[in-house]
Amino acid sequence: MQLSPNEHNNNFSLSRFESMLKTNNVLFFDSEEFENIIHHYLESGKIALAKKAVKLGLEQHPSSTNLKLFQVEMHIFENELDTADELLDTLYVLEQSNEEIYIQKANILSRRDEHKKAIQLLEMALKITDDVTDVFSLIGMEYLFLEDFENAKYYFIKCLEDDEMDYSALYNIIYCFEYLEQHEEAIEYLNDFLNKNPYCEVAWHQVGKQYFALKEYKKALAAYDFAIISDDSFIGAYLEKGKVLEKMKRYNEAIESYTITLGLDDPTSFALLRIGKCHEKLGNKELALQFYTKCVEEDSLLDKGWIAITDFYFRGKDYQKALYFIDKAINIDSENVLYWKRYAKINNRLNLFEEAEHGFRRTLELGNYELETWLTRCDILIKLGEFEAAINNLNQSAEFYPECAEIEFRLAGIYYFLNEATKGRFHLRNGLKIEFDFVMVLEELFPTVYTMKPVQEIIASFKKASL
Structure with a gap:
């Protein structure tokens, strides 16, 4: 494949630049070459090399605004916001009509969580830029930070109107619809988009997800089929189709859909897991186990x-x-x-x-405070004869479940068992007040306590009072 003249020049500039770094020979590059070199390193995530290119570029072209803006970007990346701000103030005096100055100022404000001020600057950039799509996207992101999903959606829609291939904007639009639980509105928007772009697999995929959320599985299935017709190597559509078929209990077809993904790319642990689940539902236990094993081997x-x-x-x-x-x-x-x-x-x-x-x-300890966890642990501690630990456990659980008869009856049983009748009586009465029927807990865990005469008298008095 032949390189375009631009690609050839860029590669030649990169080779010369990297050769200069290795040999320490100073070579001259024009400012545009430096800009392309820096942009390449930033795109590749090679920040240290980008910084070197900015430094050398400014040594050769100290008045270049674009190189100074790259320098600002480096400072922002390293969270040196005050330094970046000062440089931008200097540049603003020289070039008030450069939209990149407003964009980088907005970037600094955004990092300082001053999103409304950032939006104001981006709106100023919008008036002077030739590339409105990028600015629309940046404004949309600022509204997302503010959790203003209606305005975010508006600006991402503007992005897509300007560039129908901007799939990141499309995903953000649907994210806003979903957060606002506007599934029908999302479908309506996507259908309008598909009228203009009937073979957009991403849009069909998103329509399917909305129908899935609404539990309209047949319509979701049709949408995923259209996504696959638009792009028969679209792994996401096959995976989502498999999920729909599972919901419809069409397990063999779900397995088929998941299996296709294994041939399109490296196997995903998700697909292997779902195939295993489907086999288990079909009673194919050995096959289920094989796929579960492959799943954990994969991830x-x-x-x-x-x-x-x-x-x-x-x-x-x-x-x-x-x-x-x-x-x-x-x-x-x-x-x-x-x-x-x-x-x-x-x-x-x-x-x-x-x-x-x-x-x-x-x-x-890891934060699972379900009542069942507290109670089961208590019952085990009782079996182990660890009564003080059981009491501590129940007292802690009572902080999360203050009006719980099951906790009170357990505390009553333990205290009576330990011959602390006063405390036992207190918790027994509490339990009976909260939920009389749970007295069976006392009977099951502490049968000797349950049959004690004082205990039976208290139970009988509460039973009589409730009649």
């Missing part, structure tokens, strides 16, 4: 893969294998609360109460 950090294997064995009551896989998962990510919750439940089923208690404790 060992995908917690849904490890959870799928663990739950597969848990449902089959093969608790030892379930424990083996959740142990592996925890070794990879010991801060995953979903892993610890399963670890605790599996050990509880295996009557390994100390390990189960440890699992529930870690679950709580």
Whole structure:
């Protein structure tokens, strides 16, 4: 393939520049060459080389506004906002009609969370720029930062009106519609867009997602089929089509759609996981397990893969294998609360109460404050004879669930069991006031306490009062 003259010149300039850096021989470049070199390095993420090119460029062309603007960009990138601001003030005195000065000033204000002021400057840039699309996009992003989704949507729509191939603007428009829960309006907008661009696979894909959110699965399926007709290598459309087919319980067709993606690119852990789920729904247990295994081999950090294997064995009551896989998962990510919750439940089923208690404790430490977690941990501590720890656990849970009969009856049972009748009576009465029927908790966990005469008398008096 032949290079265009511009590409050839750019490559020649880059080679000369990099040769100069290696040999320390000073070569001359015109300011436009420096601009192209800097732009190339910024696009490639080679910031250190971009900085060198800016420095050398300004040494050879100290009055170049564009090179000074690149220098400003470097300062902003390194969060040296005051320095960048001072340089822009100097440039503004010289060139008040350069839109890039307003854009970079707005960039600084945005980084300082002064988004409304940034918008004002961008609106000034809009009046003097030849490239309105980029400025519309920047204003849209500022409104997103302000969570003003209506205005953000307006400006991204303006972007797309100016450039119908600006798919990032299209995605942002749909993001705004979705955040505002305007699914029907999104569909209407996309249909208007598709009337002008009937083979835009991205728009068809987004129509499908809106119908999926509205649970109109047949229409979603049709939209994804049109996306695939528009681009038969569009992996996202096949994946979303698979999800719709799963919802419609057409599992074999879902497998087929997911499988196509495996041939289009490297296998994704998501596709492998979903194929496994479909096989499990179809009763193909061995195939399900094969795909779950491939999923975690492909991406060992995908917690849904490890959870799928663990739950597969848990449902089959093969608790030892379930424990083996959740142990592996925890070794990879010991801060995953979903892993610890399963670890605790599996050990509880295996009557390994100390390990189960440890699992529930870690679950709580990682921020899972579900009532079931507190109560199950308490019941295990009671089995282990750790009554003080059980009381502490229940007192902590009461901070999150202050009017909970299940907590009160457990505290009553423990205190009566420890011969602290006054405290036991207090919590027993609390529990009966909150929800009388949950007295069964006391009967199940503390049968000897439940049959005590003083306890039965209190229960009877509350029962009589409620008649």
